[in-house]
Amino acid sequence: xxxLVQSGAEVKKPGDSLKISCKGSGYSFSMNWIxxxxxxxxxxxxxxxxxxxxxxETRYSPSFQGQVTFSTDNSINTAYLQWRSLxxxxxxxxxxxxxxxxxxxxxxxxxxxxxxxx
Amino acid sequence: xxxxxxxxxxxxxxxxxxxxxxxxxxxDVGAYKYVSWYQQHPGKAPKLMIYDVNKRPSGVPDxxxxxxxxxxxxxxxxxxxxxxxADYYCxxxxxxxxxxxxxTKVTVL
Numbered sequence: 001x002x003x004l005v006q007s008g009a010e011v012k013k014p015g016d017s018l019k020i021s022c023k024g025s026g027y028s029f030s031m032n033w034i035x036x037x038x039x040x041x042x043x044x045x046x047x048x049x050x051x052x053x054x055x056x057e058t059r060y061s062p063s064f065q066g067q068v069t070f071s072t073d074n075s076i077n078t079a080y081l082q083w084r085s086l087x088x089x090x091x092x093x094x095x096x097x098x099x100x101x102x103x104x105x106x107x108x109x110x111x112x113x114x115x116x117x118x
Numbered sequence: 119x120x121x122x123x124x125x126x127x128x129x130x131x132x133x134x135x136x137x138x139x140x141x142x143x144x145x146d147v148g149a150y151k152y153v154s155w156y157q158q159h160p161g162k163a164p165k166l167m168i169y170d171v172n173k174r175p176s177g178v179p180d181x182x183x184x185x186x187x188x189x190x191x192x193x194x195x196x197x198x199x200x201x202x203x204a205d206y207y208c209x210x211x212x213x214x215x216x217x218x219x220x221x222t223k224v225t226v227l
Binding site: 044045061062102104106107108 | 156218
């Protein structure tokens with residue numbers, strides 16, 4: 001069974017750094033792209049970008065370029081989403097998704113709620 | 119890469135059909151077969167319902183169907199059931215990136 005398990009909810013202050021994780025199992029993690037999506041409170045889904053565990057290639061959606069960093073550790077089948085300096089506007093639910101079928105992100109993590117408040 | 123355009127809402131009575139459109143451009147929906155649809159219930163993660171325009175993953179009822187014409191894709195839910203009430207998002211490959219639609223809230227009357 002394919003599973004993506006994300007790290008728990010975080011409460012941070014503006015200016016803090018943060019790294020959240022997404023651990024894959026039940027499929028070949030190192031061979032399949034991982035996507036990250038943001039959902040702000042009461043709003044729609046937005047693709048933030050993608051990371052290829054095979055060669056660490058990253059693709060960032062324009063709105064997120066320079067704002068976040070994607071990475072993976074294939075030794076523990078885990079992908080990461082990282083911020084250097086959080087802002088209140090980063091308050092959102094963040095989802096990871098695995099691309100195990102060509103052209104589609106078919107398996108999703110349960111989400112990680114990030115709250116940034118003074 | 120602008121978001122794909124979906125109607126904010128759609129509704130139907132139990133047993134009826136509802137269709138949701140997803141309008142993009144010749145650089146995304148119109149260019150690739152990689153159009154997918156996700157269902158999201160409140161507080162839950164998105165669930166894949168349709169991929170490659172009209173394919174259903176295992177376990178998705180055949181009441182859900184997809185199609186595409188030019189730059190517009192569509193999701194049709196036939197025989198509406200109470201559990202179909204949710205938000206629905208389309209997504210399309212756009213050449214190195216993917217883009218979501220604006221989302222449609224489906225209400226079962």
